[in-house]
Amino acid sequence: MSHHYSCICLLLCSVLLSLLHAEDDCDSGSCHPAIGDLLVGRSEQLTASSVCGLTGPQKYCIIGYLEGEEKCFLCDSRYPYSPYTHPNSHPIENVITTFEPDRKKKWWQSENGIDHVSIRLDLETLFKFSHLILTFKTFRPAAMLVERSTDHGHTWKIFRYFAQNCAESFPSIPSGPAKGVGDIVCDPRYSDIEPSTEGQIVLKALDPSFEIENPYVQSIQELITLTNLRINFTKLHTLGDTLFGRRQSDLLEKYYYAVYEIVVRGSCFCNGHASQCSPVQKLRGDVFYQPGMVHGRCICQHNTAGMSCERCKEFYNDAPWRPAEGSQDNACKVCKCNGHSDRCHFDMAVYVANDHISGGVCEDCQHHTMGQHCDQCKPFFYRDPLRAISDPYACIPCDCDPEGTLYSGLCESRTDPILGTIAGRCLCKENVEGVRCDMCRLSYYGLSGSDPLGCQPCTCNPSGSLSFSMCDPVTGECLCQRFVTGPHCDECLVGYWGLGSNLYGCSPCGCDIGGAHNNLCSSSDGQCECLPNIVGRRCTEPALGYFFLPLDYYIYEAEHAKPLSRSAPLSGRNSTPDIVFREPTPGKPVTWTGPGFARVLNGAGLRFTVSNIPFAMDFDIALRYEPESLEDWIGSIAVNPSGALTSDRCRNKALLQEPYTLALPATKRIALLHTPVCLDPGVEYFVDVYLSQAQAGCLHAVAACRSQKWPAAGTLCGSWWQGGRSESTCCPQPQHFPCSSHWPGTSQWELQRQCLRALATYRNMLSPSPQGRADTSHIWLLLGAAWAMAGRQAAFLSPAAPLAGSCLW
Ligand SMILES: *[C@@H]1O[C@H](CO)[C@@H](O)[C@H](O)[C@H]1NC(C)=O
Numbered sequence: 001m002s003h004h005y006s007c008i009c010l011l012l013c014s015v016l017l018s019l020l021h022a023e024d025d026c027d028s029g030s031c032h033p034a035i036g037d038l039l040v041g042r043s044e045q046l047t048a049s050s051v052c053g054l055t056g057p058q059k060y061c062i063i064g065y066l067e068g069e070e071k072c073f074l075c076d077s078r079y080p081y082s083p084y085t086h087p088n089s090h091p092i093e094n095v096i097t098t099f100e101p102d103r104k105k106k107w108w109q110s111e112n113g114i115d116h117v118s119i120r121l122d123l124e125t126l127f128k129f130s131h132l133i134l135t136f137k138t139f140r141p142a143a144m145l146v147e148r149s150t151d152h153g154h155t156w157k158i159f160r161y162f163a164q165n166c167a168e169s170f171p172s173i174p175s176g177p178a179k180g181v182g183d184i185v186c187d188p189r190y191s192d193i194e195p196s197t198e199g200q201i202v203l204k205a206l207d208p209s210f211e212i213e214n215p216y217v218q219s220i221q222e223l224i225t226l227t228n229l230r231i232n233f234t235k236l237h238t239l240g241d242t243l244f245g246r247r248q249s250d251l252l253e254k255y256y257y258a259v260y261e262i263v264v265r266g267s268c269f270c271n272g273h274a275s276q277c278s279p280v281q282k283l284r285g286d287v288f289y290q291p292g293m294v295h296g297r298c299i300c301q302h303n304t305a306g307m308s309c310e311r312c313k314e315f316y317n318d319a320p321w322r323p324a325e326g327s328q329d330n331a332c333k334v335c336k337c338n339g340h341s342d343r344c345h346f347d348m349a350v351y352v353a354n355d356h357i358s359g360g361v362c363e364d365c366q367h368h369t370m371g372q373h374c375d376q377c378k379p380f381f382y383r384d385p386l387r388a389i390s391d392p393y394a395c396i397p398c399d400c401d402p403e404g405t406l407y408s409g410l411c412e413s414r415t416d417p418i419l420g421t422i423a424g425r426c427l428c429k430e431n432v433e434g435v436r437c438d439m440c441r442l443s444y445y446g447l448s449g450s451d452p453l454g455c456q457p458c459t460c461n462p463s464g465s466l467s468f469s470m471c472d473p474v475t476g477e478c479l480c481q482r483f484v485t486g487p488h489c490d491e492c493l494v495g496y497w498g499l500g501s502n503l504y505g506c507s508p509c510g511c512d513i514g515g516a517h518n519n520l521c522s523s524s525d526g527q528c529e530c531l532p533n534i535v536g537r538r539c540t541e542p543a544l545g546y547f548f549l550p551l552d553y554y555i556y557e558a559e560h561a562k563p564l565s566r567s568a569p570l571s572g573r574n575s576t577p578d579i580v581f582r583e584p585t586p587g588k589p590v591t592w593t594g595p596g597f598a599r600v601l602n603g604a605g606l607r608f609t610v611s612n613i614p615f616a617m618d619f620d621i622a623l624r625y626e627p628e629s630l631e632d633w634i635g636s637i638a639v640n641p642s643g644a645l646t647s648d649r650c651r652n653k654a655l656l657q658e659p660y661t662l663a664l665p666a667t668k669r670i671a672l673l674h675t676p677v678c679l680d681p682g683v684e685y686f687v688d689v690y691l692s693q694a695q696a697g698c699l700h701a702v703a704a705c706r707s708q709k710w711p712a713a714g715t716l717c718g719s720w721w722q723g724g725r726s727e728s729t730c731c732p733q734p735q736h737f738p739c740s741s742h743w744p745g746t747s748q749w750e751l752q753r754q755c756l757r758a759l760a761t762y763r764n765m766l767s768p769s770p771q772g773r774a775d776t777s778h779i780w781l782l783l784g785a786a787w788a789m790a791g792r793q794a795a796f797l798s799p800a801a802p803l804a805g806s807c808l809w
Pocket of ligand 1: 049
């Protein structure tokens with residue numbers, strides 16, 4: 001009986017100690033919930049593989065029952081134990097301590113004669129296990145083992161074997177005592193046949209014979225925690241009887257397992273972070289929990305969480321989770337997220353990098369923040385220098401043009417004098433400027449996000465633009481100099497040329513209005529498009545071997561004239577002159593046109609027929625000749641119309657109907673008639689030239705008419721174009737071509753072209769003669785024609801003008 005009381009005392013003391021322990025709260029370091037009996041309140045979680053009388057009354061007997069009358073009894077466990085109605089019920093829950101009086105009336109009992117019986121406790125979570133005490137009603141088992149699981153029964157580990165004969169029952173297991181904590185041994189001390197009743201088996205989680213330096217290491221913690229406990233009885237004591245024979249059933253009825261009480265001492269497992277625990281399952285409020293029940297859910301302190309306070313509370317991950325040890329609470333620390341996040345996780349690498357001060361990494365930082373503590377502005381945001389980082393508006397979006405800013409609109413996130421950064425400053429691409437990086441730098445254009453430099457340099461032709469480095473920042477169009485065009489100022493305007501060869505811009509083509517097809521010229525060398533046989537940049541020069549025939553010239557070759565005898569003006573039998581052919585001799589100057597000369601004898605003459613006068617006007621007549629002797633000659637010239645005169649212009653003017661005498665010195669080759677002759681268009685004139693000299697010889701007759709009334713060179717009379725109506729409308733300057741004023745509604749150039757086309761008609765009539773075919777007998781009729789080309793002015797005005805085109809003497 002004394003045994004029994006001591007046990008109760010032990011229980012009470014433990015409870016008292018636990019209560020004391022629980023009272024010292026968790027503020028001063030580690031704390032632990034009270035230790036209690038894990039079986040209390042867990043009858044549903046305790047099972048046995050064998051129970052007597054489950055299906056109906058079952059007989060059993062006891063050995064050495066001396067005092068009572070009965071030796072055998074009935075077991076009927078169909079109903080739960082009740083001292084009054086079912087005193088013979090022996091289910092497993094009977095082993096749970098209840099502090100009822102007369103403890104020995106209640107026990108668990110297995111079926112008769114079964115060696116292998118197991119009792120199993122399934123806990124709802126991980127508990128701390130302290131020790132196990134079994135109190136038997138009959139003999140203790142001859143062999144048994146205790147095993148535990150920490151993973152709800154998936155895997156099991158043996159705690160200890162117990163056997164009367166360890167070597168026989170568990171041959172592979174060493175017999176105790178253990179050499180170290182956690183050694184699995186077979187303990188022979190609790191399997192004796194004595195005592196026959198109330199024998200105990202005690203199993204301590206930690207062998208008190210070993211001093212444990214650090215109870216918080218993983219291996220120790222594993223030894224003292226469990227979710228399941230299983231007690232396997234493997235061999236009955238049979239007191240010399242053998243169960244194998246089983247010839248007598250009453251023999252078997254004596255052997256079975258029977259246990260008064262099992263106490264599993266332990267506590268809610270909280271890693272030192274809780275002193276109180278609550279039920280694991282949140283049951284309804286009206287559900288009754290047995291007093292003294294050890295609950296499994298820690299009420300965690302030290303900012304920890306979890307059933308066993310095995311992790312840090314949400315948002316308390318700044319330090320790594322650790323169990324509390326002694327006076328060190330090893331509390332979890334709150335993450336510092338500056339109010340921008342309420343979630344964080346622990347990162348060991350960060351913690352180590354931070355000298356073990358802070359390892360909490362904030363998650364999902366709000367308000368455009370980022371960083372371990374949400375303490376930086378996200379890219380594309382910058383720190384308002386006037387606000388604390390904890391301010392929800394501390395980060396302001398960058399105001400940068402993404403096209404012109406590096407990294408698509410990134411700005412400097414904060415002001416740092418050392419780094420030289422300024423919060424909010426946009427990082428412009430190389431060729432971009434402006435607070436927002438939205439402008440091309442001077443001399444650059446075309447801001448574009450796809451351009452890594454932002455803008456491209458202006459490509460203005462330096463010789464064509466006003467400032468070769470400046471262009472339209474959007475289009476890149478350059479500012480051109482005078483007469484220059486093109487987006488890069490690299491082209492001359494139409495009608496201009498010479499970009500780059502002038503100091504400024506382009507020069508006008510200045511194509512000769514008469515010598516060129518138009519006013520277009522080559523942009524490179526300014527060459528105008530010349531009419532045939534005209535050369536020079538501006539088409540102002542005759543080609544080599546050609547001369548500019550003044551437009552008012554007519555030439556009549558003496559070879560084509562009709563010969564005249566002194567007496568008879570026209571000789572039918574001698575209608576062609578005596579022609580002296582000439583071929584040019586190399587090295588000697590050519591002095592004639594046509595095939596050669598017409599030979600005229602002394603006193604004879606030639607009749608030039610003039611019928612191609614286009615307009616009525618005054619003409620000068622010149623004779624070109626070449627005497628065959630050294631004597632001087634005398635010419636006599638008469639001009640007569642073959643029909644009636646029609647024009648007003650010439651009707652009242654003196655015609656040269658009376659012969660005019662002209663000296664033809666042998667030293668000269670030309671003679672000019674000083675009286676002008678008015679000639680009408682559409683009239684055929686005979687210009688009769690008689691040559692006389694005492695000595696007959698070759699005379700080369702030359703006749704020339706020249707307009708007398710024609711205005712000064714360099715001007716053109718508009719009347720020329722309008723049928724000779726008036727001279728008073730003469731045009732003042734060659735540059736201002738006269739036709740314009742009389743041809744309203746027509747562009748000036750078109751007028752000029754028409755004028756010149758008309759002029760060219762005359763020019764063709766007077767096709768230029770190669771010098772090689774010059775001769776000494778011809779007539780020129782000089783029709784005062786349009787004068788448009790300044791370059792010809794000088795020639796026209798020169799004394800030699802009437803003789804232009806004549807061969808060099
Ligand atoms: C203990 O008993 C259970 C149930 O009978 C059995 O599954 C288990 O293997 C036994 N343990 C050992 C170590 O034999």
